[in-house]
Structure formats: structure tokens, C-alpha cells
Amino acid sequence: MQVSFKFDETKGFVTDTPGKNPILLKNSLSNRTENFAPTELLLLAMGGCTSDDVLSILKKMRADFEAFRCEITAERNEEHPRTIKKAVIHYIFTGSIDPDKARKAIILSLTKYCSVSILARRGGADVFYSLTIDGNRIDYEVDPEAVAETA
Secondary structure (H helix, E strand, O other), X not given: OOOOEEEEOOOEEEEOOOOOOOOEEOOOOOOOOOOEXXXXXXXXXXXXXXXXXXXXXXXXXXXXXXXXXXXXXXXXXXXXXXXXXXXXXXXXXXXXXXXXHHHHHHHHHHHHHOHHHHHHHHOOOEEEEEEEEOXXXXXXXXXXXXXXXXX
């Protein structure tokens, strides 16, 4: 696996990995606030990694849903290095999906399969999840490790 980027004074850091679409990254020299900061990309990577796991697991369970959305919020440490202190991954489903199946898929992803969230946890971040189905909050800021231990 290899990625690359270059510095552009007007755009910021611009990825130029062969075969991939470019991504613009925020940096202090160009100060393009509309570009993603590296820590925001880490949160997107965490959300993308676990969401791919969850949807794949649910497909194997034959659990249907109409729509899916993932939102990640995080708190950072005040002092440098300003690492992620806490992240909450919010899985939002529309459709008749069994909450127990969704919960099982989320726990498996966050404790066994999602390398990005596991890496964040090992780096000291508290990683929690929330689950909403059809506008109803099912779980709120649950520690997947605690649930996995009791299962």
C-alpha cells in the first residue's frame, strides 16, 4: 500500500496517487479551511472502515435496510499532541432492520475487524457507537468492548 501527495501553494496538499481521485488536505501554509484536516480524514477512514464491515456483515445475515448513513464526532486532547480522546460512530439506518442484528454487526466490526478503529483505540482513543433506526435512537454512546465482554 502506498499513497502520495504534493504541496500546492493555492490548494494545499493534493494527493497524486496513481489510479486514485485527488483529495485536498488542509495544511498550515495554504490554510484552505475547506480542505479536510488529517484528523478529519482519520475519522472518515474509521467511519468508512467500520461501515464497510457492518454493511457486509448485515448482508451475510440477510438483514435488509433502505438507507444508511454514518456520522462520526470526536473530541481531541487540548495539549499537544492533540490526539483523539473520544470518538462516537453513529450508525443511522432507515428501513426494517433488526436492532439486534445491527448491534451484533457493529460490535464485531469495532472489536474484531475494523483496523482503523482498533488502531485508534490502541492509540488511546475511547471509541463508542450510537445506533439509530428509522429516527429512533436504539443505543447511545455504547462502549463496544464492554458489550463484547458480556456477550
